[in-house]
Amino acid sequence: MTVLPPTRLNAYQQPVGPALPDWQPRARPAGQTLQGRSCRLERLDAARHAAQLHAAFATAPDGRDWTYMMSGPFPDAASYRHQAEQMQATQDPLHHAVIDLASGQAVGTMALMRIEPAHGVIEVGHIALSPLLKRSRMATEAHYLLMRHVFEDLGYRRYEWKCDSLNAPSRAAAQRLGFRFEGIFRQAVVYRGRSRDTAWFSIIDSEWPALRQAFEQWLDDGNFDAQGQQRQSLSALTRATLTNEHAVSSAA
Template sequence: MSHYINAYGQPVGAPLPDWQPRAWPSYETFAGEYCRLEPLNAQRHGGELYAAYAQAGDGRDWTYMFAEPFADEAAYVAYVRKLENGRDPMHFAVIDCQSNRAVGTLALMRIDASHGSVEVGHVAFSPLLKQTRMATEAHYLLMRYAFDQLGYRRYEWKCDSCNQPSRNAARRLGFQFEGTFRQAIVYKGRSRDTCWFSIIDSEWPQVKQGFERWLAAENFNADGSQRERLGALRP
């Protein structure tokens, strides 16, 4: 970041004389080529999501979530009912465009419209969604909404420092590592150090271009395998 010198000879941040608080996110549907995001709804998505998560062989996907694995569909639907229509976090279901079924969720949270900052969190992707084009596109759709439509300046990703897959995912998606907040949270009876990542608005054009190049049909072979990695396609 460039520093400027004020009247007292002190370095200060870049001036933003025209800055105005941004709009609060709204519950909308975001359509992509492979998936779409819909406002999370227990009646519409609960059963499908529980069935999608049940594809996992064990409960390891919930280790770093605040929730525990759910005993049955009714328990999961009751959980989703508490999440729907929330102001912060705002949860979205990821819908597979081919099957028209919900296969995962993610949320906008820690929303700070005054400063143009928001975090993506509560990322719960089922085995039907993990490591697919849909998974990458879901993140792209929500980022595009935050930067292009709402005009936010900062998009955050945070995770347990022990969660190496989440840290790898953040870097793959274009987030920059900012540091570790030690003993930031107590959850599930244990201490958590939290890793912080972000993308800022000046980086978004390059990150966006990488997403669009990677998601293009010509980047995939007939068997669906990628020709180029996402990171290789960012300018």
């Protein structure tokens, strides 16, 4: 529930933000394993994951999944292995492999990045989902596990999602997952020889408890029929959460 605090004035009668007298910088994420029911997130290890990830990405019919990424597509296992070694070597971004518990194979990656412990701000990015992971219950659970880790284990205040403003699937995914759209940063990035306007989204800590409930309701076995089809969409659940919060904030 998001309730706007009353305006505070300093000694000069200037408005200032809410006080955080007990705030302490948060710990940096360490890449610990995050266990779910259908998937597991673990620190990317090129030796263990690169071949599996390349094979998973190679099931796509073409290279369109890489259009809005900073790298790729990768024509062979060796080129992806080189990329994975570079990804493994960084602490920010901190890359994770998504492991399908049914097959034991790595089927996608996502990273925590632009990590600011002093402010409690962190971004999820470098999201690469193979066809084995896209539009699946497992993909949603992977996002849930990472969000829960950021807000509950690490105690961060703000969780960001950014993408090319022209990347309609990424923007839709952010909103389905409960991120709020904040605006467009014009000409923010140059990549692949072109200019990018960047769309910004976020979730803040006060919104997380209601969103966690929405995720858990959607992920519950009872939300799926015998054919594995959802009974209630996550979009509907997160939209209801945000609508309720807006109503409470307006009333306050």
